[in-house]
Amino acid sequence: MSENQSNFWKKTPLDRMSRRQWESLCDGCAKCCLQKLEDEETREIFFTNIVCDLLDTDTCRCTDYANRSVRVPTCVTLSLSDLKDPYWLPETCAYRLLAENKNLPQWHPLVSGDPDSVEAAGHSIRGRTVPEAEADDWEHHLIDWI
Numbered sequence: 001m002s003e004n005q006s007n008f009w010k011k012t013p014l015d016r017m018s019r020r021q022w023e024s025l026c027d028g029c030a031k032c033c034l035q036k037l038e039d040e041e042t043r044e045i046f047f048t049n050i051v052c053d054l055l056d057t058d059t060c061r062c063t064d065y066a067n068r069s070v071r072v073p074t075c076v077t078l079s080l081s082d083l084k085d086p087y088w089l090p091e092t093c094a095y096r097l098l099a100e101n102k103n104l105p106q107w108h109p110l111v112s113g114d115p116d117s118v119e120a121a122g123h124s125i126r127g128r129t130v131p132e133a134e135a136d137d138w139e140h141h142l143i144d145w146i
Ligand code: SF4
Pocket: 025, 026, 027, 028, 029, 030, 031, 032, 033, 090, 092, 093, 094, 095
């Protein structure tokens, strides 16, 4: 039985998942690779369409995943402790959903069995971003489709 057939994410707590299971939770949306602003008083997060320079915007994959935290110090390598208060992650992020005891959406590849279902459902950033070098004031790049 494959991992997704067994619905492991419904039965296995985040802190009991294997590395492979943990990694497979990522739906590849790349929303977490967008720059964002935070209201320090309310902790409200405002996402922009400005994308990290290391992201390959065609594949929505990091071009230097192994060295991402060195190359981009603000890039968070998600751990269990980050998920104790995951307000800063996109609301659709699978790690946040599970940390908040919610279900994965139907378009999540583990549920749909189709990696293209993320983009088909409008949850991929592919084709919707601007590089940092082309961005002016971040407040001019706020988005509401996260
Ligand atoms: S927002 Fe979550 S699910 Fe989407 S790419 Fe980032 S870590 Fe993966």
